[in-house]
Amino acid sequence: MKxxxxxxxxxxxxxxxxxxxFRYSYLxxxxxxxxxxxxxxxxxxxxxxxxxxSNAYTDNSLYWMRKKNGVNYQLTGGxxxxxxxxxxxxxxxxxxxxxxxxxxxxxxxxxxxxxLSAQWSHLPEQxxxxxxxxxxxxxxxxxxxxxKMYLSGNITRSTGxxxxxxxxxxxxxxxxxxxxxGNVPENTRQLYSFYLEYKNAVKEFFWTASFAYLHxxxxxxxxxxxxxxxxxxxxxKKSNSDENYTLHSVLSKGVYDWNLKSSVELTMSRTKGKQxxxxxxxxxxxxxxxxxxxxxxxxxxxxxxxxxxxxxCGSSKIGNDRQLxxxxxxxxxxxxxxxxxxxxxxxxxxxxxxDIDRTKHLNTWLADASLVQRVGKWCFTASVTNxxxxxxxSYTLYxxxxxxxxxxxxxxxxxxxxxxxxx
Numbered sequence: 001m002k003x004x005x006x007x008x009x010x011x012x013x014x015x016x017x018x019x020x021x022f023r024y025s026y027l028x029x030x031x032x033x034x035x036x037x038x039x040x041x042x043x044x045x046x047x048x049x050x051x052x053x054s055n056a057y058t059d060n061s062l063y064w065m066r067k068k069n070g071v072n073y074q075l076t077g078g079x080x081x082x083x084x085x086x087x088x089x090x091x092x093x094x095x096x097x098x099x100x101x102x103x104x105x106x107x108x109x110x111x112x113x114x115x116l117s118a119q120w121s122h123l124p125e126q127x128x129x130x131x132x133x134x135x136x137x138x139x140x141x142x143x144x145x146x147x148k149m150y151l152s153g154n155i156t157r158s159t160g161x162x163x164x165x166x167x168x169x170x171x172x173x174x175x176x177x178x179x180x181x182g183n184v185p186e187n188t189r190q191l192y193s194f195y196l197e198y199k200n201a202v203k204e205f206f207w208t209a210s211f212a213y214l215h216x217x218x219x220x221x222x223x224x225x226x227x228x229x230x231x232x233x234x235x236x237k238k239s240n241s242d243e244n245y246t247l248h249s250v251l252s253k254g255v256y257d258w259n260l261k262s263s264v265e266l267t268m269s270r271t272k273g274k275q276x277x278x279x280x281x282x283x284x285x286x287x288x289x290x291x292x293x294x295x296x297x298x299x300x301x302x303x304x305x306x307x308x309x310x311x312x313c314g315s316s317k318i319g320n321d322r323q324l325x326x327x328x329x330x331x332x333x334x335x336x337x338x339x340x341x342x343x344x345x346x347x348x349x350x351x352x353x354x355d356i357d358r359t360k361h362l363n364t365w366l367a368d369a370s371l372v373q374r375v376g377k378w379c380f381t382a383s384v385t386n387x388x389x390x391x392x393x394s395y396t397l398y399x400x401x402x403x404x405x406x407x408x409x410x411x412x413x414x415x416x417x418x419x420x421x422x423x
Contacts, residue, residue: 001025014066019078021059028052031171049171053162056083072104084162092162096121111140121159126184132157150195160185164235172233179234188217204254204261214244223276238281242273259299265292275318282319289313304337327355327396342374354395356405364393379420389413 001024008017031049061078080096102115117134136154143149167182193212200206221238224231252263271286290312298304315326330353338345352364370383389412396405 013068014064016062016064019059019061019063021057023057024055026052026054031174033171033174050087051170052087054085055162057081070105070107072106074102074104076100076102086162086166090166090168091125092123092165093125094121094123094159109142111138113138123159123184126165126182128159128184130157130159130186146199148197150197151193153192154190156189156191158187158189160187175229176231176233179232181234181236183220183235183237185235186219190215204252204256206252207250209249210247212244212246212248214246215241216243217241221274221276221281223279225278238276240274242271244269244271259297261294261296263294265294266290277318284319285317287315302338302340306335306337308333325355325358327357329354329395344372346370346372352393352395356394356396362394364390366390377422379422381416381418381420383416385414385416386411387413 003020003022005020006017008015029051031047033047035047057080059078059080061076063074063076065072065074067073077099078097080098082094083091084093085091096119098117098119100115100117103113105112114137115135117132117136119132119134120129121132122129134154134156137152139151141149163178164185165180165182166178167180169177169179172178191212191214193210195210196208198205198207218240219237220235221240222233222235224233226232246267246269248268249266250263251265252261254261267288267290269288271288273284274281275284276282290310292308292310294309295307296304297306309330309332311328311330313326313328316324318324330351332351334349336347338347346369348368350364350366352366353361354364355361365388367387368383368385369387370381373380390410391412392407393410394405394407
């Protein structure tokens with residue numbers, strides 16, 4: 001449930017206004033597990049966990065703006081309050097007062113903005129209060145009508161969410177148990193980015209490139225222990241940090257005479273940090289690479305083909321002597337659309353190649369088909385999904401410090417006939 005209120009007043013030299021936002025959410029959730037009983041009892045072992053989370057949040061502010069000599073001055077001040085509770089009962093309420101001066105200088109080719117947010121927050125149940133200063137700056141420069149450049153940076157200090165403070169052991173899922181003694185996470189996040197853009201609409205050529213650096217300091221470290229197929233995670237007080245480098249680029253080219261559009265997207269990232277596994281603190285590094293080509297070709301009104309693929313690879317290194325295998329994943333999709341008169345035929349096929357581990361990989365082929373016939377105000381549709389009747393799909397994913405393999409049961413081949421009438 002949400003409610004938003006805004007009121008704006010304009011005078012000759014300045015503008016002021018009021019904003020008010022309220023939100024309430026209630027999330028009931030339960031987890032039921034059945035375990036194999038080694039005692040071979042007729043009654044299986046079961047576990048039931050219930051967590052009903054309610055949250056009420058409000059943000060009320062008063063702001064003032066004035067523009068003078070090409071500079072826009074703005075000052076915002078207000079109050080935020082949050083009432084959160086979870087089954088137990090347990091609450092993690094917080095109250096915050098804040099003030100944010102903001103400057104914006106805009107010229108024909110240059111835009112510069114800067115802000116400094118001062119925040120005082122109080123967590124009564126945890127007997128904690130904090131004073132945070134969060135600066136940010138943004139710069140845009142138009143070199144030519146086709147070239148633009150962006151620079152930005154910000155520092156954000158914050159405390160943890162309710163699920164990060166909750167001091168009772170609970171299951172995040174069927175194989176992960178969280179135990180938090182009630183420590184309040186404190187995070188300092190620094191983000192700096194650079195963005196470059198080129199556009200040539202006449203030649204249908206576009207290119208963007210961006211680089212981002214993220215550094216985060218934490219006052220807590222999470223210890224991970226693995227026993228009997230269960231991950232036990234428990235945060236404890238220890239200063240640590242992690243950092244991430246991301247390079248992202250998109251190149252697209254269209255050919256108007258051929259009615260062709262094509263693009264390729266490249267993403268490269270590296271994450272470094274520390275983790276505690278079975279009581280031992282180790283450095284870790286996670287590398288990720290992905291390439292995504294796309295092609296759309298419509299040589300006539302009767303036919304269109306669209307192809308999209310994603311090739312990705314991830315690898316992790318933990319400590320000085322443990323290297324997780326580099327895993328490659330490939331997904332491809334081809335869609336063919338044929339239309340004549342009031343009839344449309346659509347065929348789609350997908351191919352997935354996934355490395356499960358160093359010696360095992362999986363190829364999965366999927367196909368769908370649909371036929372649409374329009375007669376006056378009537379529309380008849382016949383479709384077949386999972387045409388090849390595949391039964392299972394599996395894949396392996398890396399997080400920064402571990403890998404996990406999942407299996408998904410697929411719905412069998414399915415036929416559907418639908419009739420629509422429009423008036």
